[in-house]
Amino acid sequence: MLVGSHLSIAGGMHLAVQEAQRLELDCVQVFTKNQRQWKWKPLADEEIKAFRAAVHDAGWHTNPERRLVSHNSYLVNLASPDAEMRAKSSALQLQETERCEQLGIPSCVMHPGAHLGTAGNAVDEEAGIRRLVTELDAIHRSTKGYSTVTCIENTVGSGTNLGGPLEHLARIRAAVKNPERVAFCFDTCHATAYGHDMSTPAKAKSFWQSFESVVGRAHVRVIHANDSKGALGSHLDRHENLGGGACGKSCFATLAHMLVFRHVPMIMETPKEGKLRGRDPDRANAAWLRALALAMFACVSVTMLGGCRPWAKSDAELTAARVGAVAPTAEESDRLRRAQSVADRGDYQEALGEFRALLTENPRLVDVQVAVGSITLEQGDIRAAQRSYEAAIQADPRNVDAHIGLARTHLAAQRNDDAVRCYRQALVLAPTDMRAIAGIADALERSGNRSAAIPFLERLAADAGADADAWSRVARAYLIAGRAAEASAAYEEAVTLGEVSEGTMDGLIAAYTAESRFAEASSAGSEFARRWPSAAASERAAWLAFRAADYDRAIVAYRHAAEQDHRSIKAWNGIGVCALNSWLLSDRLDGGAREEARRAFEQSLAVEPAQPQVEKLLRTYAP
Structure with a gap:
């Protein structure tokens, strides 16, 4: 996944690339001129050289289509019925294409414009699309041989704006004479505000199936990863920090796990004022988005890709596929609850006696196997705990508690690699399970691989319920990795969240000193x-x-x-x-x-x- 941001070109466009590097982003979007003025000044040779040099220094020159994006002027309306407005818009868009080609920017994002007729009128919409296509064809004729691709962005569909319905996008590309010069920019905020619901895995799956059949995922060349301040279907174009709006976590988790988008730049156009979770907003939003990619084989990603894995089956199929698990009877459930209550009091031997009696009568009670594993692990009998958890997994391979319990036995035995493997399996089954994410971080830190633990620690810190300890842990990892600025920001967040510990304050001083x-x-x-x-x-x-x-x-x-x-x-x-x-x-x-x-x-x-x-x-x- 390639995460970037729209950054300022104040002082020179090359500074945007350098700022993206400082923020540890993978890509960047820029305006190549003042986006709210009709006039433009030709690019000076020095500007072009400085920008291309910055791109080369960043190592982005080898695959610029993954790294560099331009957004055209907001003034452009190629769908306008006013001939003078269309002529001015076409000239401005042609100039934008020229500038992108000079700078080596392969993707130029533009809004499809507004037909300015009657809102919702199919005839007016079709006329607007025809006008847009005519102007795009003229621009592409004038720039024959250019590598810059025009990326039409979906919109919130307010008023007479085109681009809300998926069909608008498909019709535009189907009508142009050079469809290879047209791709799409998918904006999550715009989609949600229009009414495309991706707030749950099932709804996200349904949406992307529709998108594939109408538009085609392969034609998405840029993604704008923005949350929506406006509610679903509000037609309000107001961007929010990731995770703080109406899009829903599943909207972004789906994008993070779709292999077709693994090399597509995901550009954040989120608020940049102040701090977010104690750090630069772009860093915080990028960390949140990257954290969603931790469970690389999550069920949602597999189903998005036409799921052919066992965990992509329906609940009924999964139940039928379980070779040994059975649901407890009402009497067994009552005995299980009583035994668990005894264990909670600390009377482990009495609880074990009841659990084992249940297993003697019905060895396929997975929850009982997990309970026995938990007690024996607490007692320090690692081998007995491992046998119980492995029996539970054999009976029900999708039991998350069993996988996490087995991982803990490996961790107790200092088998860190085996612990990571089991925790990852738990994440496959439950991508947001904080126990598994924390467990992987623990195992990696214990093995001395703190740099590999950082993404998991970031995920813990990005969680809504994160406490001061979670932020201190990621801060320590940043500090050891030499990422002092991020360490300072994370320690500052820890200080604001609760009683400051001696270790947290000590780390904050070390981070400030390193900076x-x-x-x-x-x-x-x-x-x-x-x-x-x-x-x-x-x-x-x-x-x-x-x-x-x-x-x-x-x-x-x-x-x-x-x-x-x-x-x-x-x-x-x-x-x-x-x-x-x-x-x-x-x-x-x-x-x-x-x-x-x-x-x-x-x-x-x-x-x-x-x-x-x-x-x-x-x-x-x-x-």
Whole structure:
């Protein structure tokens, strides 16, 4: 999956590519000019060279169709009945195509326009489509041999705008003389606001089946991944952050898992103001979208692709396919509940006796096998737990609890790779199961593969119920991976969510320091020293304040450290350096500061005499 964003070209279009790289995005969409003006200035050679150089530096020149997208001017209306408006629009769209070709941008997104007749009138709609096709044909004749493809975007279908019904898109491409020059941009917000419901796996499946039969998925060249502020069918074109609108998680999960779209740029046109979940909105939205791709073999993706896997069968077929599982009788269910209640009280042996009695009478009760596995694992009998979970899976291969339980037994036995395998199988069956996602992250971290754990930790943090611990975990992983900016943002989110732990604050200070954000690090260091006082904490707070050029705060913290540990040479040397610095900044008039420096250096040397640099400072400035 290729995730990108529409980014500003302020300062030069090449900066948008560089910003996409900074945000760790896979692709980018830009305006090649001011989108709300009819006039344009030809591209200068320097602009073209700078943009192409940035693309080459990013490594995007080898497959630009996956990386680079342009959006045309919002003024263009090739479907207008007004000849003058169509002529101006056609000239502007022709110029946009020329600019894309010069820059090496293979995909140019445009709205189909409005017919400006009577809303919902089929005759007016058809006339508008004919006018649009005529103008596109003329543009394509003028740009024969160009590689830039016009990507018609679906719309919310408000008023007389074309592009709401799928049939509009199909009719446009079918009518142009060069259909290879026309593809589509699919916008999730627009689709939902028009009335295309993809809010559940079943509804998403139904929609994409219709899309395939009417338009063809292979003709989608760009995806606009936007949530919708407007409700389903509202015809309101207002974009929302991913997961926060009316589209529904299944809408995006489906896109994330459809193999036909694996190389199609998914461009976010979501809000960019402020922070989202404690980080840059584009980073947060991208992480949310990528997290949906974790369960690579999720049922929804398989059914979208014409499912031919066992887990894509109907519930009735699945029940028939289970070789050993049976549903408990009413009496067995009652005994199972009573035994579980006993286990919940901690009376494991009594509960095990009842569970095993049930299995003796009916060995195909999968829930009982899972319960036995849970108790024996809690008791530390890993082998017994493994046998119970494996028996449950043999009876019912789709039992998620059994797969997760088996994964936990592997984890307890430090078989991390086997644990990951079992957790992944659980995700195949239940793509949003947080236990499986957390388990994979645990296993990967235990095996030392923290970088591989990051996508799963991001998924935990992106969950609506994520707590401070989830954000601290992903922050630690970012910090170890050298992604300091993301670590800072994640730690900041953790701090806002709950009681701040010593580890979280320590990590936040380390992340700020790695970013050379010494002012913030100094503030956090001072707070750390206040909450968890020690000489080491005071010394760190002092050093950070010194790096932030806050010498007054630094010397106070060093003095505090010296009070906490009279033998701390770091504290005494810190006092000496800060006092010496104050004396020098006073044009050597502050005798008190010089005297404090002398006493501090002498105290440091009394603790550890072998400090030639301190001796030199003492001889030179405070003899």
